[in-house]
Amino acid sequence: MxxxxxxxxxxxxxxxxxxxxxxxxxxxxxxxxxxxxxxxxxxxxxxxxxxxxxxxxxxxxxxxxxxxxxxxxxxxxxxxxPLLGPPPFAAIGDVAVPFGVLTAAQEALAGHLLRAASALLRQRVPSIDADVAAGRVDQEVVALTVAQMVLRVMRNPQGLRGETTGPFSRTYDTTAAAGLLVVTDYDLAAVTPVQELPAGVASVGVGTIRVQPGMAPPTHPLGGHVRRPDRAGRPAGWMGYPYG
CATH class of the missing domain: 2.60.40.10 (Immunoglobulins)
Structure with a gap:
């Protein structure tokens, strides 16, 4: 025990x-x-x-x-x-609103999951507290992200892939809702500040391919015919046209 x-x-x-x-x-x-x-x-x-x-x-x-x-x-x-340390990013109320009425046991579970989800997010994004304090990341978005992490577990705690009740059946997306706390790519994108390009970088065309003169293969004015020597090594005419 x-x-x-x-x-x-x-x-x-x-x-x-x-x-x-x-x-x-x-x-x-x-x-x-x-x-x-x-x-x-x-x-x-x-x-x-x-x-x-x-x-x-x-x-x-x-x-x-x-x-x-x-x-x-x-x-x-x-x-x-430990009692000391950073608080969770979301509260039980953030989970209760989209989930519905919580029992005492569900409130206890939600409280534990909120702390765990916040710890996971801090591990994946070590700068998240500083980003929130500096306004680079919206605090409400961070709270929503943590609440969604918890909701994925509470709505499908057993990680079911499908459920059938009489004539009705439901299928669960277990990629992120497998009954375990996970930080998805969507979660990371939501709490990661947008990186702005340094001044002047956009003007030089970073990320584009430019073809400079002289890089393309030469073409013949007669339209793609190839000149080749005969079997004796002597110059031959253009295929289909006289040479010279």
Whole structure:
């Protein structure tokens, strides 16, 4: 079992075992240092076989909670996300408007995907924050791009290619909506500033091909006839016309 929380956010992990068992927990930080060492976990409620323990990660990274009870130990992994850092480019409301009413579970999923999509976009376009701040890229367009990345996942979370219900069938474009967060070429184009050519470059015809005099093959005024020697190597006349 594993979970994802923010640094400092408390989470409750529950070990299930035989009623009346003796259970302990060890809490290990991302640097493999023991924060809680084999601490006893009470059974709540009594004789329920449930042993809940409230734990708090205090640093970003992967934490591990090892419960020791009857049988083999059981380990829970918890990834703690840093509180500091750049915020997502879009909010849950940007997803809810085109998607529709979100359940609590869908809101949680959208929040996670928005942060992940923003991180992916920042990795592909490292200058995006500076571009937005300088006005080279429209902030609304960036928010729309991230929301669309999330919507592609939420509308087809299982990556279905086709679906049939009675007489009706639908086919999904899984190139970009395969149930995974992806940054498409369209997304990159939307958040990349337009590069203007330096002054004077357009006037010299960059990107064009010009044919200068003397580059074309010569032609004969008689219209494409070829002069060639005879088999003895002597000059011959133009084919079909006298030579000379």
């Amino acid at each position: 594993s979970g994802v929380v923010d640094v400092g956010e408390a989470l409750e992990l529950t070990f299930a075992g035989a009623p009346g068992s003796q259970v302990s927990v060890t809490w290990i930080d991302p640097n493999q240092a023991t924060v809680v060492n084999a601490e006893s976990v009470p059974e709540v409620p009594a004789n329920s076989g449930l042993f809940p323990r409230l734990l708090i990660p205090t640093a970003p990274g992967m934490w591990a909670a090892m419960f020791l009870g009857p049988g083999q130990p059981e380990t829970y992994y918890v990834r703690a996300r």
